[in-house]
Amino acid sequence: MDKLPTYGKPRLCGGVFYRCIPDSLYWPAFIVATAAAIVASQATISATFSLIKQAVALGCFPRVKVVQTSKNYLNQTYIPEVNWILMVLCIVVTAGFKNQNQIGNASGTAVVIVMLLTTLLMIIVMILVWRCHWILVVIFTVLSLVVEGTYFSAVILKVNQGGWVPLVIAAAFFIIMYAWHYGTLKRYEFEIHSKVSFAWMLRLGPSLGLVRVPGIGLVYTELTSGLPHIFSHFITNLPAIHSVVIFVCVKNIPVYTVPEGERFIVKRIGPKNLYMFRIVARYGYKDLQKKDDDFEKKLFDSLFRFVRLESLMEGCSDSDEYSSCDQQTDANEQSGSGLSNSINVDCTNSSVVSSVLVNSTIQEISNVVSFDQESIQNEFGELEFLKNCKDAGVVHIMGKTTVKARRDSNFFKKIAIDCIYAFLRKICRDRSVIFNVPQESLLNVGQVCYI
Structure with missing residues (x-):
């Protein structure tokens, strides 16, 4: 069976996704995927700035420099120290793994754990803040945990294949925040x-x-x-x-x-x-x-x-x-x-x-x-x-x-x-x-x- 031609395609950005794309649609798909990755990274960076800023205000993180990037919007901020930390972490993870599957396992583990924690916090809000009926809380809990529990059981098997990275990073930040608050x-x-x-x-x-x-x-x-x-x-x-x-x-x-x-x-x-x-x-x-x-x-x-x-x-x-x-x-x-x-x-x-x-x-x-x-x-x-x-x-x-x-x-x-x-x-x-x-x-x- 003949292999797909690889002339003109970036080898580092390949993989199953790009190999399945016809040659006539390769570059448009490559541009769209790259733009989507940039947008997703900017959203992650902005969310990190917002969380760190609120953690500093609550006394749970060391004081860092916060720069206001907009005169019209309050939430558009920039934290140089955190930006440098994110850059170093991205370089270390990419250069350390050199494997797309392990990076994917790390990303999947982080996403699934965030989904699970969000659901647990949502249950607390429904009980203490919204004061929903217990039947509605049970229905939401069962339906959510059935889906997310399935994903979580799958990523548990990938912890030793790259999924340990977000756990180690989360543990490091937890130690920093706990020591500072204490x-x-x-x-x-x-x-x-x-x-x-x-x-x-x-x-x-x-x-x-x-x-x-x-x-x-x-x-x-x-x-x-x-x-x-x-x-x-x-x-x-x-x-x-x-x-x-x-x-x-x-x-x-x-x-x-x-x-x-x-x-x-x-x-x-x-x-x-x-x-x-x-x-x-x-x-x-x-x-x-x-x-x-x-x-x-x-x-x-x-x-x-x-x-x-x-x-x-x-x-x-x-x-x-x-x-x-x-x-x-x-x-x-x-x-x-x-x-x-x-x-x-x-x-x-x-x-x-x-x-x-x-x-x-x-x-x-x-x-x-x-x-x-x-x-x-x-x-x-x-x-x-x-x-x-x-x-x-x-x-x-x-x-x-x-x-x-x-x-x-x-x-x-x-x-x-x-x-x-x-x-x-x-x-x-x-x-x-x-x-x-x-x-x-x-x-x-x-x-x-x-x-």
């Missing part, structure tokens, strides 16, 4: 347990002889109540704080997106003459986590609006505004809601009310709130003081917490914390880059956390 969670628990109260600083201040220096200090922390350990460590070793101290807390909350007008929540800490504030910046899991050139400007704009609104509201208490809210948010943090859950600000004092309304217009508030000449003078006096301190200089104080496993920890914990998590912390994107903090204005406060 280390981040333990570091956050350490910060909660080692934080100090505001009353502690007031009692300790006279004995330390704290000095207020010109300027504004932005202390970055993950806590929504109390004073972070890095701040107490800083003032006990260097008893001097800025004229204005702002505790900045960046939170990823489990919502799709946070409107720009509701991004910041501002609250005053302690009496007015201390000029200490707490600002919580909230981001949804779909909000773009990229280099924000205007973060500092937006933060101060929210602070100035808060001061204006607070001066317009009647019955503002100064000295005890911080107590009830700190206790309430402290309870939320102790319950484990600090990493990704929403911030509870349902307090009765007027400071928090004005913090929720911080982005409302001054004219709307002034129409319903009565104020006198003294409040106007206080408003402009405090605003002028804040602006003078801002002009004197802004210092960004960030904690550099080194997480280490205790000596009595087991072998796997030491590997996860001292090796994997430490390496990921070293190569991940620093928050100072995300918030565009000038290096000459950055002050790192180091501490060691044993877990």
Whole structure:
């Protein structure tokens, strides 16, 4: 039997599919198949970018650089590090196998496992979210698992013939995500347990002889109540704080997106003459986590609006505004809601009310709130003081917490914390880059956390 002519056909792109195509249709089919492969690869790459971006927002993956590729569409993003990883994996798999059947087995195993996991997640959604009748759930489960179980039983036999590749890659990413989430969670628990109260600083201040220096200090922390350990460590070793101290807390909350007008929540800490504030910046899991050139400007704009609104509201208490809210948010943090859950600000004092309304217009508030000449003078006096301190200089104080496993920890914990998590912390994107903090204005406060 004569063989089909192979003149003019790319040998590397052959196979059963191309050998079955007549010569007159070979090149059109080759062009269509190549274009389909390009489209499929682009869809895979885009889906990977989206999943990694959401995993970073949920605290399950190290921080990476996210580039917005479109001004009109939010979801069109590009992650250089992930793109390079995908390229290296594609080259390694293609060059390592040199066999189309094994590459096909690897692809088939990945597709079937994704189908099976999607069906299992769909069953959970039907039960917990949609609350479908149990008969409908059973029918869907049986019909889906009969088909997908057949495919799964077939790919199980191909695991040793290339199907092990997606399993190994999935296991590697699972270890990375688990180690990062575990280390981040333990570091956050350490910060909660080692934080100090505001009353502690007031009692300790006279004995330390704290000095207020010109300027504004932005202390970055993950806590929504109390004073972070890095701040107490800083003032006990260097008893001097800025004229204005702002505790900045960046939170990823489990919502799709946070409107720009509701991004910041501002609250005053302690009496007015201390000029200490707490600002919580909230981001949804779909909000773009990229280099924000205007973060500092937006933060101060929210602070100035808060001061204006607070001066317009009647019955503002100064000295005890911080107590009830700190206790309430402290309870939320102790319950484990600090990493990704929403911030509870349902307090009765007027400071928090004005913090929720911080982005409302001054004219709307002034129409319903009565104020006198003294409040106007206080408003402009405090605003002028804040602006003078801002002009004197802004210092960004960030904690550099080194997480280490205790000596009595087991072998796997030491590997996860001292090796994997430490390496990921070293190569991940620093928050100072995300918030565009000038290096000459950055002050790192180091501490060691044993877990």
